[in-house]
Amino acid sequence: MAWQALADEAAIQEEEALGVQIGSHDIAICRLDGQIYAIHNICTHQYARLSDGYIEDGCIECPLHQGRFEIKTGAACGAPVSGTLRVYPVKVEEGKVWVELGD
Amino acid sequence: MSRIQHIVIVGAGQAGARAAQALRAADTDLQITLIGEETAPPYERPALSKAVLLGEASPDSALVETSTYWSTQRIDLRTGVRVEAIAPHEGYVQLADGSRLQGDQFLLTTGSRVRPLPCAPTPRAGVYYLRTLDDCARLSTEMQAGRSMVIIGGGFIGLEVASSACARGMQVSVLEREATLLARALPAALADQIAQLHRAKGVTLHTHAQVSSIEPTEDGLGVSAVRLTDGTRIAAEVVVIGIGIIPNTELAEAAGAQSADGVVVDAYGRTTVSGLWAAGDVTNHPNAVLGRRVRLESWQNAQNQAITVAQNMLLANPVAYAEVPWFWSDQHGVNIQVAGAWEPTAQTVWRGAPNAERALAFALVEGRVVCAVALNQGAEIRFAKKLIESKRVVSAEQLADPTLKLKELLAGPPSTSTH
Numbered sequence A: 001m002a003w004q005a006l007a008d009e010a011a012i013q014e015e016e017a018l019g020v021q022i023g024s025h026d027i028a029i030c031r032l033d034g035q036i037y038a039i040h041n042i043c044t045h046q047y048a049r050l051s052d053g054y055i056e057d058g059c060i061e062c063p064l065h066q067g068r069f070e071i072k073t074g075a076a077c078g079a080p081v082s083g084t085l086r087v088y089p090v091k092v093e094e095g096k097v098w099v100e101l102g103d
Numbered sequence B: 001m002s003r004i005q006h007i008v009i010v011g012a013g014q015a016g017a018r019a020a021q022a023l024r025a026a027d028t029d030l031q032i033t034l035i036g037e038e039t040a041p042p043y044e045r046p047a048l049s050k051a052v053l054l055g056e057a058s059p060d061s062a063l064v065e066t067s068t069y070w071s072t073q074r075i076d077l078r079t080g081v082r083v084e085a086i087a088p089h090e091g092y093v094q095l096a097d098g099s100r101l102q103g104d105q106f107l108l109t110t111g112s113r114v115r116p117l118p119c120a121p122t123p124r125a126g127v128y129y130l131r132t133l134d135d136c137a138r139l140s141t142e143m144q145a146g147r148s149m150v151i152i153g154g155g156f157i158g159l160e161v162a163s164s165a166c167a168r169g170m171q172v173s174v175l176e177r178e179a180t181l182l183a184r185a186l187p188a189a190l191a192d193q194i195a196q197l198h199r200a201k202g203v204t205l206h207t208h209a210q211v212s213s214i215e216p217t218e219d220g221l222g223v224s225a226v227r228l229t230d231g232t233r234i235a236a237e238v239v240v241i242g243i244g245i246i247p248n249t250e251l252a253e254a255a256g257a258q259s260a261d262g263v264v265v266d267a268y269g270r271t272t273v274s275g276l277w278a279a280g281d282v283t284n285h286p287n288a289v290l291g292r293r294v295r296l297e298s299w300q301n302a303q304n305q306a307i308t309v310a311q312n313m314l315l316a317n318p319v320a321y322a323e324v325p326w327f328w329s330d331q332h333g334v335n336i337q338v339a340g341a342w343e344p345t346a347q348t349v350w351r352g353a354p355n356a357e358r359a360l361a362f363a364l365v366e367g368r369v370v371c372a373v374a375l376n377q378g379a380e381i382r383f384a385k386k387l388i389e390s391k392r393v394v395s396a397e398q399l400a401d402p403t404l405k406l407k408e409l410l411a412g413p414p415s416t417s418t419h
């Protein structure tokens, strides 16, 4: 699976996340300062979808216990989450958000 | 004060573990020893009555970090070791084997233990308490479909066990001493909804239920029933006792620290004995948001108070721990969240009509939100916490209006009226 069109760009509001499941991937597509980003959608702490959480100060916050990840890098910002979430390459073409899934 | 070289943390639960991590993050050279009586590496307890007890998550998923993490962080984690005494002035702790371990500063994170039921003070065949991973593993093997379970205590833990046992096909009864469940923690109408939720799932609730004894089977190898003081006999193959917890204050008291419903600490985490700090369940600490002292039994406090206190141990200018208290519970697939502390005498404001699937209530005191309780509306709690923290004056009408977003209430100009 290389590049896939996963969403309409217009559907992604500033500081909101859209969760998209495709194959074994669960991806949160987010918009920050106009730019679109795609990040692994599952929290490192327990099972929660980050797209159900909040975006603030460039971070996505887990809805369960407020663990935060930097959207641009995937880096965890402190307890209870740790490590780095996968960040997917993104491009926008003809109003569609394309994400490179790799394998 | 000479530079601190070695900090010894007593109690390797969630608070101790988060404190050790925070110390390491603050100082790469510090020697850190984390001592815990349990054999498992540090773990979080909430899943023990939920996903792990349900069999949906593995015990390992509850670990704070993988078991190899601690050595890679050069944190000397000593599990299965009980600390017998702390001598902050002399600078050592005494371990169960009689040996002494030197340290410069000490952090007490000994948490709580279960409150024993007088007629069954220790677990025995068929009778369980739930606090540790071991407790959870033992209880879990007893939870087979069709068997009967009686839970003594209708608090959050008891009700979560009821929910998990129900999902595993058991016949469940809950015995509560008071007239209603969760009477002190939630608004009455919501506690009612939760009681109804349990009944709808097939749980039998007995209120005003005083236990007089737990009756063994004829061969003495298990239990057959729970007997109430009014003579009622409730058949049970498995009994779970969840009647509260007691903070483990003894080590601090023996070291001369003041304790009153928890080890007394200031907003920075200092006990009344110099060199001895405390965090987590074991503390009785001032909460600036609530304007009073509290002893909290919560995941949030175990993590965040511990982090702040650990950082303070190394700071010349310590920082007060002052967060809006928050906790959650999951029962029969319904998520309950409470921010602040429920005040039965406060004005109760409902946002929409409450039902067992969805509800949001606020406690208002002099126009300020002091507590919010949500069923399946966790998303609102985030803004409710900010409302509580801001001490902003809002009207009951504004809060009750579901078309007015809480986020907007926070952003708008402060309301001046208090009606």
Ligand SMILES: Cc1cc2nc3c(=O)[nH]c(=O)nc-3n(C[C@H](O)[C@H](O)[C@H](O)COP(=O)(O)OP(=O)(O)OC[C@H]3O[C@@H](n4cnc5c(N)ncnc54)[C@H](O)[C@@H]3O)c2cc1C
Residues within 6 Å of the ligand: B010, B011, B012, B013, B014, B015, B016, B035, B036, B037, B038, B044, B045, B046, B047, B048, B049, B081, B082, B083, B084, B109, B110, B111, B112, B113, B130, B131, B132, B157, B248, B251, B279, B280, B281, B282, B296, B297, B298, B299, B300, B302, B326, B327, B328, B329, B330
């Ligand atoms: C089943 C269950 C479900 C829960 N669910 C929720 C929930 O949904 N939401 C929520 O907010 N909270 C929940 N809690 C509460 C939360 O888990 C506790 O508040 C938290 O564990 C407190 O952490 P702590 O580190 O302060 O204390 P503890 O977790 O009690 O850890 C203290 C540790 O210190 C050790 N220790 C004590 N004395 C000594 C000694 N002398 N020497 C060496 N070691 C010692 C103990 O063995 C223990 O391992 C739940 C608790 C339980 C038991």
Ligand code: FES
Residues within 6 Å of the ligand: A043, A044, A045, A046, A047, A048, A062, A063, A064, A065, A066, A067, A080, A081
């Ligand atoms: S599951 Fe995400 S912070 Fe706990």
